[in-house]
Amino acid sequence: MNRSIMLENLSKDAIWDIVIIGGGATGVGCAIDAASRGYKTLLVEQYDFAKGTSSKSTKLVHGGVRYLEQGNINLVMEALRERGHLLKNAPHLTHVQPFVIPVYSLWEQLFYTIGLKIYDILSGTLSLGKTKMLSKKQTEQQIPFINTDKLYGGILYFDGQFDDSLLCIEMAETAVQQGATVLNYCKAINFVKDNEGKIIGVEVQDEINKISYQVKTKVVINATGVFTNAVMQLDDAHKHEFVSPSQGIHLVVNNKHFNGAAAMMIPKTSDGRVLFAVPWHNKVIIGTTDTPVNTIDIEPTPLKEEVDFILSHFNKYCNSSISRKDVLSVYVGLRPLVNNKKSKAKTAQLSRAHSLTVSDSGLITITGGKWTTYRSMAQDAVNNAVFVAKLERRKCITTNLSIDNLIARLEALNQLKITRPELADLIHPKYLFIKAEIIYAIKYQMAITLEDILARRIRLLFLDARIAIQVAPMVASIMAEELNKDEDWITDQVNSFNQLAKQYML
Numbered sequence: 018m019n020r021s022i023m024l025e026n027l028s029k030d031a032i033w034d035i036v037i038i039g040g041g042a043t044g045v046g047c048a049i050d051a052a053s054r055g056y057k058t059l060l061v062e063q064y065d066f067a068k069g070t071s072s073k074s075t076k077l078v079h080g081g082v083r084y085l086e087q088g089n090i091n092l093v094m095e096a097l098r099e100r101g102h103l104l105k106n107a108p109h110l111t112h113v114q115p116f117v118i119p120v121y122s123l124w125e126q127l128f129y130t131i132g133l134k135i136y137d138i139l140s141g142t143l144s145l146g147k148t149k150m151l152s153k154k155q156t157e158q159q160i161p162f163i164n165t166d167k168l169y170g171g172i173l174y175f176d177g178q179f180d181d182s183l184l185c186i187e188m189a190e191t192a193v194q195q196g197a198t199v200l201n202y203c204k205a206i207n208f209v210k211d212n213e214g215k216i217i218g219v220e221v222q223d224e225i226n227k228i229s230y231q232v233k234t235k236v237v238i239n240a241t242g243v244f245t246n247a248v249m250q251l252d253d254a255h256k257h258e259f260v261s262p263s264q265g266i267h268l269v270v271n272n273k274h275f276n277g278a279a280a281m282m283i284p285k286t287s288d289g290r291v292l293f294a295v296p297w298h299n300k301v302i303i304g305t306t307d308t309p310v311n312t313i314d315i316e317p318t319p320l321k322e323e324v325d326f327i328l329s330h331f332n333k334y335c336n337s338s339i340s341r342k343d344v345l346s347v348y349v350g351l352r353p354l355v356n357n358k359k360s361k362a363k364t365a366q367l368s369r370a371h372s373l374t375v376s377d378s379g380l381i382t383i384t385g386g387k388w389t390t391y392r393s394m395a396q397d398a399v400n401n402a403v404f405v406a407k408l409e410r411r412k413c414i415t416t417n418l419s420i421d422n423l424i425a426r427l428e429a430l431n432q433l434k435i436t437r438p439e440l441a442d443l444i445h446p447k448y449l450f451i452k453a454e455i456i457y458a459i460k461y462q463m464a465i466t467l468e469d470i471l472a473r474r475i476r477l478l479f480l481d482a483r484i485a486i487q488v489a490p491m492v493a494s495i496m497a498e499e500l501n502k503d504e505d506w507i508t509d510q511v512n513s514f515n516q517l518a519k520q521y522m523l
């Protein structure tokens with residue numbers, strides 16, 4: 018992926034078949050789908066790919082055990098099917114993850130075992146492994162840190178896990194390989210309409226060069242997550258709020274506080290919430306919360322109550338006494354939950370099924386859903402785009418389309434290490450990331466800022482915010498050399514990165 022080539026494509030006076038606004042899982046999924054069907058596709062993202070919710074998930078490729086409890090069988094079946102496809106299509110960024118639910122009575126054990134057996138059956142041939150009841154001793158073996166006080170036993174089941182922003186970026190690369198033009202740091206700022214009020218173009222602004230372009234298109238897909246309302250209001254100023262944001266936070270701690278290969282899932286804490294502790298890149302992610310919020314911020318901040326909930330409940334279920342000082346990173350995401358004006362349900366009960374709507378002007382808005390279901394959401398959105406724009410109908414081919422640049426990546430990294438041996442050095446002695454990955458991210462993954470590298474291509478900000486701050490000046494210097502930037506650029510980048518990274522520290 019090369020941004021200059023993408024900008025050249027943008028400035029050609031072409032008519033796009035489909036323009037997609039939003040470079041998270043949903044939008045990038047749409048770009049792959051549309052381009053692989055042979056439609057002339059443009060995607061614009063106002064910040065970096067996956068800068069929004071798509072880098073801040075719990076990192077589970079899952080059917081959603083608790084949606085089963087809510088009786089949402091269709092959503093669970095769709096997600097289980099998509100879980101299976103994603104694990105096959107992107108094997109290097111996903112894996113099967115064992116989970117254990119600790120239980121405190123025989124009744125609880127039977128209840129969850131039956132539920133999880135149904136979960137297995139619903140996944141059919143795409144099942145990841147059989148659910149098993151565990152004795153108290155076996156539960157302790159699987160999750161050694163579990164507090165055994167009043168523990169009855171457990172249930173072992175299997176779901177998927179992944180690296181969200183890395184997948185999103187590889188998906189953007191895949192979209193480009195399929196012929197799409199994708200641009201980060203390019204914001205949709207207005208729609209262009211014909212005399213009948215139909216959308217025929219989008220005004221976009223390249224946020225790096227501060228140049229705006231009017232692009233012509235046959236149809237537009239709005240895949241902007243929690244920013245959906247704002248983009249809908251660009252189309253129709255009187256549009257009601259379609260999406261309600263709900264905030265979820267995660268704490269990342271050292272795996273000395275929770276070791277072993279299995280993750281822990283508490284389906285209902287004493288106050289009725291869900292709690293996960295999931296191993297990830299040799300750390301543990303603990304979360305999440307579900308707090309309705311009114312403001313939409315690209316970098317939301319955790320509430321004290323949310324941090325206290327996670328710390329106190331984790332310490333209650335495990336033999337640990339982690340406190341704020343043990344938290345290596347805290348990250349916060351906003352769920353784009355589809356607003357149902359008639360529903361008085363709490364956000365935790367609002368549907369996670371995706372929602373699609375077409376405005377009078379032809380704007381297709383797709384939102385809600387889950388990371389796991391991005392592919393089927395994209396298929397739905399592109400099918401509707403084809404219908405609205407009366408494009409020639411072509412079959413979706415993404416069910417088995419590989420999202421896998423691993424070999425090309427390894428070859429490029431090796432080449433960099435041969436030509437510049439100093440790039441084989443580690444960025445930090447505690448982490449296996451090497452300096453060549455910085456150059457790779459710039460050359461092939463459209464990384465532009467220091468944050469693009471340390472947050473979404475090398476996940477140091479999410480793994481350990483303090484170490485990310487420590488290495489920031491060195492990483493910025495390597496970037497400056499590659500991008501031909503001066504000392505002022507380095508200072509600016511380091512300052513703004515540090516400001517953000519402080520938000521990830523407690």
Ligand SMILES: Cc1cc2nc3c(=O)[nH]c(=O)nc-3n(C[C@H](O)[C@H](O)[C@H](O)COP(=O)(O)OP(=O)(O)OC[C@H]3O[C@@H](n4cnc5c(N)ncnc54)[C@H](O)[C@@H]3O)c2cc1C
Nearest residue numbers: 039041042043063069070071074075077205242265388389
């Ligand atoms: C706490 C939490 C945990 C979760 N955990 C999981 C999980 O484990 N598994 C799972 O399957 N799902 C999970 N989800 C859900 C999943 O993360 C989201 O459904 C998914 O990331 C949404 O992707 P999106 O592309 O719709 O939105 P986003 O990722 O937010 O992308 C929208 C993009 O649109 C861009 N944009 C907005 N306006 C404009 C504009 N005018 N011009 C250009 N670009 C614009 C934004 O900058 C943003 O990057 C979780 C969600 C949360 C909040």
